[in-house]
Amino acid sequence: MLDNKLNIELLKLIGKENNNSEVNTYESLKCFTNVIDEIFSLYNGVGVRVENSSSFLELSGNDCLDFLHRITTNSILQINEGGIVKTIFTNEKGRIVGIADVMKFENKIWLKTDAFFKEKIIAWINKYVISDDVNVKDISDEFTAINIYGPQRFTFAEWLLEIENLISVSNLIKKISINNTELLILFRNDKLDSNCFSIVVNNSNIIELINFILEHKGPFNLNLIGSEAFESYRIEQGIPAPEKEINDQFNPHELNLSELIDTKKGCYIGQEVLARLETYDKVQKKIIGFEFTDNIEFNSTIEIFSDNEQAGFLTSKTYSYKLKKFIGLGLLKVKYFNSNSELYLINNSNKIKLITHNLPFIKTIR
DSSP: OOOHHHHHHHHHTBBBOOOHEEEEEEEOOOSSSSSHHHHHHHSSSSSEEEEEEEEEEEEEEETTHHHHHBBBBBTTTOOOBEEEEEEEEOTTTTTTEEEEEEEEESSOOEEEEEEHHHHHHHHHHHHHHHSSSEEEOOOOEOOOEEEEEETTHHHHHHHOOOOOOOOOSEEEEEEEEEEEEEEEEEEOOOOTTEEEEEEEEEGGGHHHHHHHHHHTTTEEEEEEOOHEEEEEEETTHHHHHHHTBSTTTTTTTTTTOGOOOTTOOOOOOOHHHHHHHHTTTOOOEEEEEEESSOOOOOSSSEEEEEEEEEEEEEEEEEEETTTTEEEEEEEEEEEETOOOOEEEEEEEEEEEEEEEEEEEESSSOO
């Protein structure tokens, strides 16, 4: 069970303190137990992470599905009741405005996205709603997502929720109740979420749910996951993150997110640009992993060079506790992928050599 200090910290994560005053923060706890144990759970057991930047939008009106189908990359019209589809909002240049899970319920549509994208998506929807019967409401203050990672996540969920054969479930929402608390379980099978499933819970019940999970972890190696362990895991797995990699500087092809584009569905905003890039093999840069010869100070994107020519950008970096070295993610021009040219960046007047690495750095059991 969580002690009172951790209860307070978890409430801060979702934007509420014990006195219910608003806290404008999406910062996460660096560590709940210790980084090594948390990483071990991510790779060998069950990792439980509060997705403190999760945001939710509720769409109502008769034209919601048709509207989303027309302005985003994936096919939305055929989504079934209780279904979930991840799609990308792109601008006229094919660059990413936001990414969201589209969730269909009886009389409404929910979008689950990241706080970094929320206002952009709201503005994008309002920009293109003209005569469509579509209304958008921000319900992010009401709900939070908890992500469950690790190779034991499905057997643990079957143990905890008393549901069978979860490993075969994908792109589906299950409604369940624990101790009279209603939960939504989101099972997805796309590149960004293939390593986890999500539990959506009302903010007023999140502490109760976390305590229930910890009290019923049974024989499983389970830990709450802090930001330091997760960032190491994320980069080792080559998972692009909102703001760092997923932003309006890059397009889905560059981030290996082409599976979220339905090439057969016809027009959407940015469709012509993205189709031309794919058809004529014109994607000029791609996400890739890097190893560093030394640690670097890193606050934002850093340029990468080869022979004094810009070769790409470093977008994330971390220390890998499993590989025992500094690694990162970035976008590199395709012509340097199989080149013998030396890649480097300049940090505090020091020249830091970079070595490319295919993603993921570490393969996991799905």
